[in-house]
Amino acid sequence: MSGSIFEDVDVYIDSLFTPDEDILSDVLSRAAAAGLPDIHISPGQGKFLYLLAKMIGAKRILELGTLAGYSTIWLGRAMPPGGKLTTIEIDPVHADVARTSLEEAGLSDRCEVVTASALEALPKLEGPFDLIFIDANKESYPAYLSHAVRLTRPGGLILADNVVRRGAVLGNSMDPAVIGAKAFNQALASHPRLEAIVLQQVGRKGHDGLAIARVKDS
Numbered sequence: 001m002s003g004s005i006f007e008d009v010d011v012y013i014d015s016l017f018t019p020d021e022d023i024l025s026d027v028l029s030r031a032a033a034a035g036l037p038d039i040h041i042s043p044g045q046g047k048f049l050y051l052l053a054k055m056i057g058a059k060r061i062l063e064l065g066t067l068a069g070y071s072t073i074w075l076g077r078a079m080p081p082g083g084k085l086t087t088i089e090i091d092p093v094h095a096d097v098a099r100t101s102l103e104e105a106g107l108s109d110r111c112e113v114v115t116a117s118a119l120e121a122l123p124k125l126e127g128p129f130d131l132i133f134i135d136a137n138k139e140s141y142p143a144y145l146s147h148a149v150r151l152t153r154p155g156g157l158i159l160a161d162n163v164v165r166r167g168a169v170l171g172n173s174m175d176p177a178v179i180g181a182k183a184f185n186q187a188l189a190s191h192p193r194l195e196a197i198v199l200q201q202v203g204r205k206g207h208d209g210l211a212i213a214r215v216k217d218s
């Protein structure tokens, strides 16, 4: 054990609920070898996304920001047979790493990596999706949200990573990522078609938050 109590408990929880698995650890090694930043979600966060997707029986999933495909694998595995996940990644190197990872995870038939800017791809996408996971450029989170509401079915979920930013959302930071997260949270809280909350998260990924919103039925 090392690090803060929050990290240690995070590792403890993961050791119980997310057994080590070669496919997932290979994704992280492949990502590191290709020089990708170590900003993947944690195993426990992956399990949480997986459970949310399963709870609503998600068959059509959209992800914005693929990185190495780590979260993609968790979400892809949650879908029943016939499910289809589209994940959008702006960086072609990241997209290639993710395609290899999805192939290794046996999910290539169900999960498609689209190399594009999410902002450019979103207007061309057709819904409805059961679940949308936002984890791309933080500055563009408010714009992603408008599209996500249009593209998600009633009763569907919109999730977004990194909306607390180590508490920086409390201050007057000029960091575009923080400004994006604050505007996103504000829009989420006041949107007439959404019921939402932000879950503060601490652990091996530091201090951040996951937004969870459900599109109202009518």
Ligand code: DHB
Pocket (backbone or CB within 6 Å): 039, 040, 041, 135, 136, 161, 162
């Ligand atoms: C960071 C973390 C993330 O999960 C992400 O999607 C982007 C950046 C970060 O810690 O900088």
Ligand code: MG
Pocket (backbone or CB within 6 Å): 039, 041, 135, 161, 162
């Ligand atoms: Mg993230």
